[in-house]
Amino acid sequence: MKTLSVREQFEILSQGVLDLVTPDDLLAKLEKSNQTGKPLLIKYGADPSRPDIHLGHAVCFLKMRQFQDLGHEVVFVIGDFTARIGDPSGRSAVRSPLTKEEVEVNARTYKEQVDKILNPAQTRVVYNADWLEPLTLREVVRLGAQFTVAQMLERDDFQKRFAGKVPIYLHEFIYALMVAYDSVALNCDVEMGGGDQLFNFLVGRDLMRCFGQEPQVCLTMPILEGTDGQAKMSKSMDNYIGVTDSPEQIFGRVMSVPDEVMGHYWTYLNLATPAEWARLKEGIDREVLHPRTVKLDLAQRIVTWLHSAEEGKRRREEFEKVFTRKEAPSEICERVVSLPLDLASFLVSEGLVESKSEVRRLLKQAGIRLDEQPIPYSEHPTLNQFQDGAVLRVGKKKFLRLRKA
RNA sequence: GGCGAGGUACCCAAGCGGCCAAAGGGGUCUGACUGUAGAUCAGCUGGUGUAAUGCCUUCGGGGGUUCGAAUCCCUCCCUCGCCA
Numbered sequence: 122m123k124t125l126s127v128r129e130q131f132e133i134l135s136q137g138v139l140d141l142v143t144p145d146d147l148l149a150k151l152e153k154s155n156q157t158g159k160p161l162l163i164k165y166g167a168d169p170s171r172p173d174i175h176l177g178h179a180v181c182f183l184k185m186r187q188f189q190d191l192g193h194e195v196v197f198v199i200g201d202f203t204a205r206i207g208d209p210s211g212r213s214a215v216r217s218p219l220t221k222e223e224v225e226v227n228a229r230t231y232k233e234q235v236d237k238i239l240n241p242a243q244t245r246v247v248y249n250a251d252w253l254e255p256l257t258l259r260e261v262v263r264l265g266a267q268f269t270v271a272q273m274l275e276r277d278d279f280q281k282r283f284a285g286k287v288p289i290y291l292h293e294f295i296y297a298l299m300v301a302y303d304s305v306a307l308n309c310d311v312e313m314g315g316g317d318q319l320f321n322f323l324v325g326r327d328l329m330r331c332f333g334q335e336p337q338v339c340l341t342m343p344i345l346e347g348t349d350g351q352a353k354m355s356k357s358m359d360n361y362i363g364v365t366d367s368p369e370q371i372f373g374r375v376m377s378v379p380d381e382v383m384g385h386y387w388t389y390l391n392l393a394t395p396a397e398w399a400r401l402k403e404g405i406d407r408e409v410l411h412p413r414t415v416k417l418d419l420a421q422r423i424v425t426w427l428h429s430a431e432e433g434k435r436r437r438e439e440f441e442k443v444f445t446r447k448e449a450p451s452e453i454c455e456r457v458v459s460l461p462l463d464l465a466s467f468l469v470s471e472g473l474v475e476s477k478s479e480v481r482r483l484l485k486q487a488g489i490r491l492d493e494q495p496i497p498y499s500e501h502p503t504l505n506q507f508q509d510g511a512v513l514r515v516g517k518k519k520f521l522r523l524r525k526a
Numbered sequence: 527g528g529c530g531a532g533g534u535a536c537c538c539a540a541g542c543g544g545c546c547a548a549a550g551g552g553g554u555c556u557g558a559c560u561g562u563a564g565a566u567c568a569g570c571u572g573g574u575g576u577a578a579u580g581c582c583u584u585c586g587g588g589g590g591u592u593c594g595a596a597u598c599c600c601u602c603c604c605u606c607g608c609c610a
Contacts (some may be wrong), residue, residue, distance in 0.1 A: 286606050349553090350563085359554090379563055413561040444562050479555085482570055486556040497558095500577070516555075519561060 127151045130191050134340075137388065137395075138184070139316045142323065150310050150338060154193070160243075161193040164309040164337070166300060166318075169204045170219055172227040174234040175361035176423075177345045177354035180389045181313050182238040184342055189243040189310070197235070198303050199228045202250040203296055219418040224248075234364050237427065252306040253299055264298045267331050268324065273297065274322040279505035301325035304337050311338045315353075345389050368428045373518070374434040375420035376444075380412050383419060392422050417441075447493075449512045453522040464489075464502035473515045483515065491515045 125133075130151050132365060135141055154161050163185055174182075185195050201224040219227070232246055259434050273294050274280060297320075304312055304325035312322045322339035329336045344353045347360025353362045362374045376384060387393040393401065404410030417437055425433035443450045456471065465477040468489075474480050482491070484502055487495040492511050496502065513521045 288605060373562070376562060380561095381564075383563085411561075412563075416561080416563075440562085477575080478573065479571090481575095483556065486569060488556045488570095501574085523542065 124392070125191065127155050130155075132382060133187055133191070134184070137341055137342070137391075139343045140319050140339065140341040142319075142326065146336070147338045147340075149310070150335075152463065154310075161188065161310040163188050163193055163195045164198060164304060164307055164312045165195065166198045166200055166303065166312075166314065167228075167231055169199050169201055169227040169231065171207050171356060171454055172230040172234075173356050173361075174231065174364045175356070175388060176364070176386075177315070177347070178362065179238060179364060180342045180345050182389050184340070185313055189240045192244070195239060195244045196307060196309065196520065197231070197244065197246045199224065199231070199246060199247045199248045200300075201228070202253040202299065205250065234416050237364050247307070248439070249299070249303050249306070253302065256302075261298075264302060264328070265295070267328060268294075268298070270294075271386055278317070278320075297324055298328070301328040302432070305329055305332050305334060308334055309337055309339055310335075313340050315344050315351075316341045317344065343385070343389055345385055346378075346382045348374050348378050350382045362423075364427055366427075368424045368432040368436045369439070371424050371427060372420045372440055375423055376416055376440065378416070380416070383412070383416055386419055386423075390426075392419065392424070392426075397515045444517075449514075449522075450520055453512060453520045455522040455524050456506075457524045457526050459526045460505060460507075462504040464496070464504055468515065471521065473521065488516050 127148065129497060131144075133147050134147065134151075135144060141147060150161055153159075159178055165181065189195060201219075201221075204219045204224055206223065228246060228248075229308055232244075235244065276297070277279060279289055279293075281287075300321045301324040304322075305328055308329075312325055314322065319339060319341050322337070322341070326336040339455065346352070347354035347358055348362065349358070349360040352358050352360060362371055366374070375386070384398050387398045387401070388395055391406075401410065405412050405415060417440070420440070421433040421437045423433075424436050439450060442448050458467065465480040468474040468480050469477055474483065481498070481500075483489050484496060484498040489496050491504070491507060491513055492516070496504075507523055507525075509525045511523050513523055515521075
């Protein structure tokens, strides 16, 4: 397809991947597609109970986009079957089952976000309940007969939990089989996901063989660290940057990423080639480039990508204004208030602070300011006067402009 | 089915009749320093507030003993392990 040779396609597609099982299979599939003119089917399993897409997902989507640009087709498998059953194993969160309607709403939200990165014309959405629901117990048991418990326990996650005496539920094995069966149902060519999915993908590969299909290529991408630089990016860790977050949020969150993982953001998100990043890194190490500047560039690039060049520039200026020069942001929510103002109740009702006790705590620690002057602690903090347009600031990031009635 | 070990706040984990809103660590948050990074230091970390040895909620659920229970008893639920 297009003007690129199979070899060139392969080079592009295999760049930056974490696992590729196997390179030869991918080459063969590309070759076949090239000859028959039939696009490859790229599968991606989406969890409809978590419709928020963040930069961690984007690492995969960008790779999928490359496939699309080479003429291939992406299929999102919405895991509505499992979502509608619910997952009782979650120790922390009790994942309650979703209704059909909720799944549909989430799937639509999902698609909208995905369209920011992928080409909608080459993106298909399917629901796995369509083929999982009709399976009989007989068929499920037969699927189970293809694998041994020892094979299942090979999965890193299971192994750790088993060793750590953390419960592993039987249905988790079954879920792994179902993900694999999705691949059979679709007869897909490539399955894509994060590095932690490799095991599931390999199960799919084996299962396809059992069904006499050409086994899928398993392609995983490196996991992007969250803004804490530690755990992988995820909503539950609250260390994520959503693709639909506001430009301001995105910019701020990127700036809070530790320097050590900044390179991953640059390279995993295709904002720099490894060579380009190496050059930036060298500049930082030789102290000709300030790491902050490199991060500002990064934040600007990401905002530009997910919003617009104009926003990117604006956000950068705004950031420098607020945090480098410590000025108030140019856009602040305004509230008309009347005096005297019960500060604690006001801050809580405005949602700036969780509770009145916290207001007290913040006051004690000089964390609430009026026009950059810390408000002194008192048991019943009351504002008796202020200049019209004065700026109330809570911590580093929350601002509110006060207007007189 | 039998035996044993467990279930404590956002997470890990101590406590095992009152001084327990519950040690310690991690994380969050605030302040200093700074580059809204990291490191470091200091502080905070259930709510309410006539400010207090007060009240309400919180030590798996329910019930009981007691002036008083995270702590003792009963019962139920759940997890882990060993043996069947």
